[in-house]
Amino acid sequence: MNGLMMDTPLTIQMILERARTFFPKKEIVTKLANGVHRYTYKDFYHRVAKLITVLDQLGVKNSDRVATFAWNNYRHLELYFAIPCSGAVLHTLNIRLAPDQLAYIINHAEDQVIFFDAMFAPLMKQLKPHLKSVKQFVVMDGGAIEDDDFKALSYEELIEAAAEGSFPELKEDMAAGLCYTSGTTGNPKGVLYSHRSLFLHSMAMTMKDNTGLCEEDRILPIVPMFHANAWGMPYTSAMIGATLVLPNQFMQPIDILKLLIEEKVTVTAGVPTIWIGVIQLLEKEQFDLSNLRVVLIGGSAVPASIIDYFDRKYSIAVLQAWGMTETSPLGSIGRLKSYMQSLSKQEQLAIKTKQGIAVPCIEIRAIGDNGQVIEWDGKSLGELQVRGPWVASGYFNTDERAEAFRDGWFSTGDIVTIDAEGYISIADRAKDLIKSGGEWISSVDLELALLGHPKIREASVIAVAHEKWVERPLACIVLKDQFKGQVSSEEIIDFLRDRFASWWLPDAVVFIDEIPKTSVGKFDKKQLRNQYKEFKLPEK
Numbered sequence: 001m002n003g004l005m006m007d008t009p010l011t012i013q014m015i016l017e018r019a020r021t022f023f024p025k026k027e028i029v030t031k032l033a034n035g036v037h038r039y040t041y042k043d044f045y046h047r048v049a050k051l052i053t054v055l056d057q058l059g060v061k062n063s064d065r066v067a068t069f070a071w072n073n074y075r076h077l078e079l080y081f082a083i084p085c086s087g088a089v090l091h092t093l094n095i096r097l098a099p100d101q102l103a104y105i106i107n108h109a110e111d112q113v114i115f116f117d118a119m120f121a122p123l124m125k126q127l128k129p130h131l132k133s134v135k136q137f138v139v140m141d142g143g144a145i146e147d148d149d150f151k152a153l154s155y156e157e158l159i160e161a162a163a164e165g166s167f168p169e170l171k172e173d174m175a176a177g178l179c180y181t182s183g184t185t186g187n188p189k190g191v192l193y194s195h196r197s198l199f200l201h202s203m204a205m206t207m208k209d210n211t212g213l214c215e216e217d218r219i220l221p222i223v224p225m226f227h228a229n230a231w232g233m234p235y236t237s238a239m240i241g242a243t244l245v246l247p248n249q250f251m252q253p254i255d256i257l258k259l260l261i262e263e264k265v266t267v268t269a270g271v272p273t274i275w276i277g278v279i280q281l282l283e284k285e286q287f288d289l290s291n292l293r294v295v296l297i298g299g300s301a302v303p304a305s306i307i308d309y310f311d312r313k314y315s316i317a318v319l320q321a322w323g324m325t326e327t328s329p330l331g332s333i334g335r336l337k338s339y340m341q342s343l344s345k346q347e348q349l350a351i352k353t354k355q356g357i358a359v360p361c362i363e364i365r366a367i368g369d370n371g372q373v374i375e376w377d378g379k380s381l382g383e384l385q386v387r388g389p390w391v392a393s394g395y396f397n398t399d400e401r402a403e404a405f406r407d408g409w410f411s412t413g414d415i416v417t418i419d420a421e422g423y424i425s426i427a428d429r430a431k432d433l434i435k436s437g438g439e440w441i442s443s444v445d446l447e448l449a450l451l452g453h454p455k456i457r458e459a460s461v462i463a464v465a466h467e468k469w470v471e472r473p474l475a476c477i478v479l480k481d482q483f484k485g486q487v488s489s490e491e492i493i494d495f496l497r498d499r500f501a502s503w504w505l506p507d508a509v510v511f512i513d514e515i516p517k518t519s520v521g522k523f524d525k526k527q528l529r530n531q532y533k534e535f536k537l538p539e540k
């Protein structure tokens, strides 16, 4: 017997309507070069409704892909809603990708229109001859461009001239958003979100035991809107009527800290490298962070030193989340259970540095080398698999990596242990594990320990070829400015000595000025490995 419940479609339109109906006075704030742009969800709604007409005039049809190439700002947010609410698919392009990768992605997605921030006009012009499907360019913050070889319509002029359109009826399983993975192996692959998956993900973000976002929050996503939908925060904020604060291109530590203070931000989010930079500045100058309650960090393992710093100095909770573009991204969250509050600070910190337990709706398991599901004993290693209503069931328009989606589970490529309480701990990406004499060494564990060294700013540990052991670890270290040139390799290795078995210790340490970053701000180990592929380790 079926239940007798209404079959209401869960769509982005529903989120938009809710923002307009219940939170018309709440604000969206965008940092500008001089001051901020500030308007309400009501103003926002009317511009989104006009965009429905604009998209129609541009010839955008149901399911067409419409791309954005923009920072986190209010116009980008308008497109976040207008494109899916018109029945088309919002394709968020990563502004940090190389031109040939961008051309590949745009052609693969068959984008029809690209909306871009004016500062990217030269890049759009450069890309144009290589794009096969794009019919229109629209410049979001400036006048129309009328060059001989490149034309773009003006977003503001289009909105100005448009009447508000009516929203078409949508089904919840229709595609709403498209985001390509950073593609460190093979071509970038598209993840196609549905209205339903984005809606359910937004609801999960509001659960108190997850990220617990709520109406009174003032939310600053530092994570870009092209990185897994800014971790769902734009849609979630509109659903709950939270104030959304958008940093635009102003993402230096000083800009972030000023915006946190001036806009009384309560929740902010970004990858660990952002907070490493912010903490360096906090160590030098005084800032009043009394409004901030949560720093949500994910995308890479979060060093205990970051969690401890915010807790000790500011009583601010760092919440570690694990996720992927393929998981929308929220998969697990590193919260303590209530009975863990009685543990010592040190024990609590050890739990918080794990990736946490799966959020409701997401199921997890890990598969060991022998193909069997591993025990949840905190020791056995296996590849993490997940399934749930906001986990991809395949990649867009390709059979590449179809093997990642077997038996209704998605294989993440993350090698993990899971403990008896269900806490996931990521040892490494499968391709980053260091294979020494047939045994695995976790580069993540070594890095997290190194990042706890008071003189170290950034650390990454990579595998280097070794005649006898196949691979051995090399530690790449960036010292804090005031300690440059004053630390020896021995000091670094000694620091690790009583924390790890001797065969885990790096064979060598190199001191560098900066660790290369990926297009979403993570340490780029692929580039480091290339850089050091001829590195001669000292004889042992």
Ligand code: AMP
Residues within 6 Å of the ligand: 181, 182, 228, 297, 298, 299, 300, 301, 302, 320, 321, 322, 323, 324, 325, 326, 329, 355, 412, 413, 414, 426, 428, 429, 520
């Ligand atoms: P992306 O799709 O670019 O967000 O990358 C997803 C990958 O980032 C995951 O498969 C993990 O390897 C890594 N990742 C995300 N969150 C965490 C975390 N909290 N700790 C460790 N690694 C993470």
